[in-house]
Amino acid sequence: MSPRFEANLDWAHAQDAADPLRAFRDEFLIPPHEGHDSQPSDSVYFCGNSLGLQPRAVRExxxxxxxxxxxxxxxxxxxxxxxxxxxxxxxxxxxxxxxxxxxxxxxxxxxxxxxxxxxxxxxxxxxxxxxxxxxxxxxxxxxxxxxxxxxxxxxxxxxxxxxxxxxxxxxxxxxxxxxxxxxxxxxxxxxxxxxxxxxxxxxxxxxxxxxxxxxxxxxxxxxxxxxxxxxxxxxxxxxxxxxxxxxxxxxxxxxxxxxxxxxxxxxxxxxxxxxxxxxxxxxxxxxxxxxxxxxxxxxxxxxxxxxxxxxxxxxxxxxxxxxxxRAGMPALREKSLKLTGYLEWLVQTQLADVLQVVTPAEPERRGAQLSIRVIGGRARGRALFEYLMEHGIIGDWREPDVIRISPVPLYNRFADCLAFAEVARHWHDGR
Missing domain, CATH: 3.40.640.10 (Type I PLP-dependent aspartate aminotransferase-like (Major domain))
Incomplete structure (x- = not known):
């Protein structure tokens, strides 16, 4: 049976609260993002496929x-x-x-x-x-x-x-x-x-x-x-x-x-x-x-x-x-499947007119990373990527036209996936 996902913040927060691995996020330093109101908050970091976050215990x-x-x-x-x-x-x-x-x-x-x-x-x-x-x-x-x-x-x-x-x-x-x-x-x-x-x-x-x-x-x-x-x-x-x-x-x-x-x-x-x-x-x-x-x-x-x-x-x-x-690879993989599945579902149900997922749909043929193309070509893809970065959604770009978004189970949340979808939707609707 397919998992039941919802595109609302209450649902995402409930999933994060029930996550048995949720405490591991606190063991990492999340890069801050200064929003338009100049109040810093955590960025939404989806770039662990390129550079993972620093564990807090590293400095010691x-x-x-x-x-x-x-x-x-x-x-x-x-x-x-x-x-x-x-x-x-x-x-x-x-x-x-x-x-x-x-x-x-x-x-x-x-x-x-x-x-x-x-x-x-x-x-x-x-x-x-x-x-x-x-x-x-x-x-x-x-x-x-x-x-x-x-x-x-x-x-x-x-x-x-x-x-x-x-x-x-x-x-x-x-x-x-x-x-x-x-x-x-x-x-x-x-x-x-x-x-x-x-x-x-x-x-x-x-x-x-x-x-x-x-x-x-x-x-x-x-x-x-x-x-x-x-x-x-x-x-x-x-x-x-x-x-x-x-x-x-x-x-x-x-x-x-x-x-x-x-x-x-x-x-x-x-x-x-x-x-x-x-x-x-x-x-x-x-x-x-x-x-x-x-x-x-x-x-x-x-x-x-x-x-x-x-x-x-x-x-x-x-x-x-x-x-x-301490986390264990089986538990990390279980959460990764859910997070990546939720991100894919959001793209397919909320952004199908904007984005195309390149990564295979079969869970056994992918890890945390979803590679995404913007419908309309490279220029639009770069524009969305830069918009995401400006709004604190950190992924990465790979030529010629791929945005890589990787919800890492040690520190990413369901709410992060929803934030990505909402910012991408806002970019598209505002154009």
Missing amino acids: AVNAELDYWGELGVEGHFKGRLPWMDYHEFVRDDLAAVVGALPSEVVTMNTLGVNLHLMMVSFYCPTPDRHAILIEAGAFPTDRYAVESQIRFHGFSPTLSLIELQSDEPNGTISMAAVERALAEHGSRIALVILPGVQYRTGQALDLKAITELAHKHGCTVGFDLAHAVGNLPLQLHDSGTDFAIWCSYKYLNSGPGAVGGAFVHERHARAHLPRFAGWWGHDKSTRFQMGPEFVPTAGADGWQLSNPPILALAPLRVSLQIFQ
């Missing part, structure tokens, strides 16, 4: 590490409540729970682009007969640039070795049939498949397990860019069987601009003698400080580390992951 966590640095100096590596030597391990279990992995399969390190290159060093091993990489058409530039450069590095040409998976559904989304066709046609020469967990422009969530099983049948290695999926969807990376995954932590994981990213390496590769770019911190922990000349990688994802972790950058992630641990 970072200051604590600054205090240890000041009081202990180098001894902070071994003393204090959370010694720096092992600091990246303090986020491991909570991160594994968020992405559905074994703790040994995840590591927090570097940023997404760096981790993508490091993973391709190990998992893109082209041969004269199997040298192609499959990505989606319109992939985020980080992925495309990295893939093209890796192909050239190995002496191949992107013209021949870069295969783009074309969308075959309305609004630019991709069906599993399209994946099947691409692999049936090109699978014998594809060395690596790299696809997004959630496509950044359309908001479509892909089926990681189904894609992995299909690609493996064709002899392809598989990796996923989870920038827009981690902390958004309840991932099951271990069970999916994918070879590797990478992500950033500044979106749904709320770890701050330029935050430390992460990587997943399936346990079947834990001790595999894969090629890799080696670094000191990836060396076996038990003998790392013997400073031997031979690199012996730590088993699991930790073995891909290059350098010791940035403590001041890890502190916000540790705080955020503790929030996820």
Whole structure:
């Protein structure tokens, strides 16, 4: 049975009051908006898909590490409540729970682009007969640039070795049939498949397990860019069987601009003698400080580390992951389905003459993000986007014509979704 929604504030407030996760909003700093009456109020922040909000506890966590640095100096590596030597391990279990992995399969390190290159060093091993990489058409530039450069590095040409998976559904989304066709046609020469967990422009969530099983049948290695999926969807990376995954932590994981990213390496590769770019911190922990000349990688994802972790950058992630641990991904997903469903319903029932939703309608094919086009073209879309921003409704714009609105279950409310619809309606009616 479809949920019963209502487009009025009393109904929205009642849903927010009954929300078992409502208290988590108070743990975040909501950017203020100065309205036309010059009285500041909370903005309506729908941009967690681009930069998550700051947890209030972050400042104390970072200051604590600054205090240890000041009081202990180098001894902070071994003393204090959370010694720096092992600091990246303090986020491991909570991160594994968020992405559905074994703790040994995840590591927090570097940023997404760096981790993508490091993973391709190990998992893109082209041969004269199997040298192609499959990505989606319109992939985020980080992925495309990295893939093209890796192909050239190995002496191949992107013209021949870069295969783009074309969308075959309305609004630019991709069906599993399209994946099947691409692999049936090109699978014998594809060395690596790299696809997004959630496509950044359309908001479509892909089926990681189904894609992995299909690609493996064709002899392809598989990796996923989870920038827009981690902390958004309840991932099951271990069970999916994918070879590797990478992500950033500044979106749904709320770890701050330029935050430390992460990587997943399936346990079947834990001790595999894969090629890799080696670094000191990836060396076996038990003998790392013997400073031997031979690199012996730590088993699991930790073995891909290059350098010791940035403590001041890890502190916000540790705080955020503790929030996820208390909330739980199942509960967050349940609320996300309701919030996003309500937002979609408002667009369809109150704004059908104004807006078109690009993101798939099936809940299992999307996360929190709805990508929306304004009927009438790009100029009208930009005009609405700027009007929303002026009125404290913060989403983001992606060329050529998409407004992304993401109701994040940790801090967004039903009343926020209604506010978006009312401001969009006011813009349209006032034109």
